[in-house]
Amino acid sequence: MAHINRENGVAAGRLDPTQVADNFTDLHPEYDGHEALVAADRCYFCHDAPCMTACPTSIDIPLFIRQIATGTPEAAAKTILNQNILGGMCARVCPTETLCEEVCVRETAEGKPVEIGRLQRYATDTLMASNTHPFARADKTGKSVAVVGAGPAGLSCAHRLAMLGHDVVVFEARAKGGGLNEFGIAAYKSTNDFAQRELNWLLSIGGIEIRYGQSLGDGITMGALQSDFDAVFLGMGLSAVNALGMDGEDKDNVSDAVDFISDLRQASDLTALPVGRRVVVIGGGMTAIDAGVQAKLLGAEDVTIVYRRGQEAMAASTFEQELAQQKGVTLICNATPVGVEGNGSLTGVTFAYTETQDGKLVTLDETFTLPADQLFKAIGQKLGDTPDALTLEGGKIKVNDAQRSSVSGVWAGGDCASGGDDLTVTAVAEGRDAAMDIHATLMGAR
């Protein structure tokens, strides 16, 4: 019988190391060659395929699956990476159940789509294991571009620019690159240090320099970048988080879910990471699920995710909700926090039920209190301080279809920019598209 630490409060080592290691293995284990062939066989090679249309990066999915089926996974990888240089990570973290796999005709036919995500991973992993990079740099253009943020958007933009022959300098606030691939995202979706391996592989194209520990307003300014480089791409993501705005939010063991996820991803020993016996997560998106599930996997006895609206309104996909429930996480919907309990340390969270009346969310009088040793807030992230010159839209940097900001010579993409869902794959698409427009602009100007 595995050791279980039922101590109240927030404590490390709730489960023994074997159990923890087992809990954090790959959510979708990689295919072996046989499994990949069997899965690839199910693809119908649809005309103008719905999966391809649903993919934010427009990967030619029927083609790459056919390339796997015919024994050329490396060619399949090139088809993928040509559209999405972070195809390896997207294969792991994309909510395929709401993108390509949702519209797969075999989902329509049999309720069981072709497993596009896992096939994509098989192709990209095969290529990366061969230690080759399928793209070569074009002749040098003599132009240089500054990229702010080494997350999915910035890396995608940087890679495409380098490939086109430009020199790129990436400015990254943290000590490591990868953005949310490295610091966000549940650990069981990106195992074996994949984010760093993918980053290093991406950089092997050459022409990209990353300068760590620098962000806008801390070591660099947009004005300086504009004068030192031919173009600037902003892809710094959302560095601030929303607050509950209620008393008690500053109590011990009340924290932001993104910090917990980041700490977990960076922890060298997960059994040393403290977690509450009874954990409450407030929110309804992927971050809430990632925090709740991982708390449970670390050994929290009770984990409850509380969302203020109905379950159908949750930003987390049905698959993610079911994953949470399968792991033993309780979902409570239509409840909003009204009080953080405890003297100094957290002892519970009080919620009031809600209901939608005439399209408006109304807080009802009836309340309940969940005992809690730890509270994670996952109620959204927002843009940090940005240069005044940039026009914002809906709290994000306003961009046009070509990812151009309101400032000439400055492009933006990813979570910090307007438009698109806050997904890795969307960030990659925006970074890539910005790079193409930057290239056209720089080369047209010559």
Add this chain to the structure above:
Amino acid sequence: MADLTSNFLGISSPNPFWLASAPPTDKEYNVRRAFEAGWGGVVWKTLGAEGPPVVNVNGPRYGAIHGADRRLLGLNNIELITDRPLSVNLEEMTRVKKDYPDHALIASVMVPCEEDAWKEIIPRIAETGCDGFELNFGCPHGMAERGMGSAVGQVPEYIEMVTRWCKAATDLPVIVKLTPNITNILHPAQAAKDGGADAVSLINTINSITSVNLDAMSPEPMIDGKGTHGGYCGPAVKPIALNMVAEIARNPGTHGLPISGIGGVTTWRDAAEFMALGAGNVQVCTAAMTYGFKVVQEMISGLSQWMDEQGYNSIDEIVGRAVPNVTDWQYLNLNHVTKARISQEDCIKCGRCFAACEDTSHQAITMSEDRVFDVKDDECVACNLCVNVCPVEGCITMETIAPGAMDERTGKPVADEYANWTTHPNNPSATAAE
């Protein structure tokens, strides 16, 4: 319940499913187990002349092609006739026949094209108690290089000659197994009939190279860097076999000659199709080699259920039932008009019908923004390609346009009367109707 008892050439067997002469029937162990599993009869693996037996290669003997999910669609082999001593085979056949008197046991034979060789071996084999003979004029590899197998089957005069020798040497039924590696199956079939054959069995395997090893640059199966053509069989050859069976069944000269149908029989339905086209029974090999002897249980239950549903009481009622409907192209009714119909309820919106029609056919399918696929009756020639490429069975069907209704493609009403190419005005040699 339908009676599946087969009485092919007077040889009784519990059902019309025989195992063909091939590796599964090479020895007593296999044949006993096959009978126990439910097979109605076996054609024992081809026996050769007395003396040192043939030898086989010691590398791979089979090559294959696969469909989706690595389903075996076609198999080829370079194995020769039995490589066990004649006496051993005969002893085993004797024992098996004694223990299974109600099952069919046929001896396949292949000896050099010399009268004495056949006249000597046939009576000797008959002593086993076997129910009949099958003359192997079909194997296209190895033995053909030595003047046997298909080397005989490709020369009608030899077929007739050897058949005559064998008929003179025994009172038991003689089946002549035909090779498909010819230009017109009617000539060898006629020769067998002229030689006195009681039946023909077909098809034997088709000359083939299944694949090329692109690293070694050698055909597969590869023996020490080289390959040779082998005999192709399995589901992929069924259409070729069905046509040859039908040709023999409907040709006036060979009509009525009993046929044992062979070639890709994998399910009860395949067997029913062979029999509908004139085969009195079927022989199976690849299906057993792929799935084991147990597959016969599905063949038995399926055929039985279908016969019950159709009201057929015995095998004889099925045999040849579709033969009158096999005709020449020139007699097909050109006034019969059909149009493709897509069931929107069943459509899964893969668009393969659209791609096939738009890129390679008649641009008769439209695709809307929201992926609704419709047939343009004014362009549809009813080619059936959309039906064939659709992954959902029954989603696309062909609707017959009733006489009198407008054919949107021609702008003319569909004629009621039958009219074929022989009377068509575009046919230079048409005989005028009036």
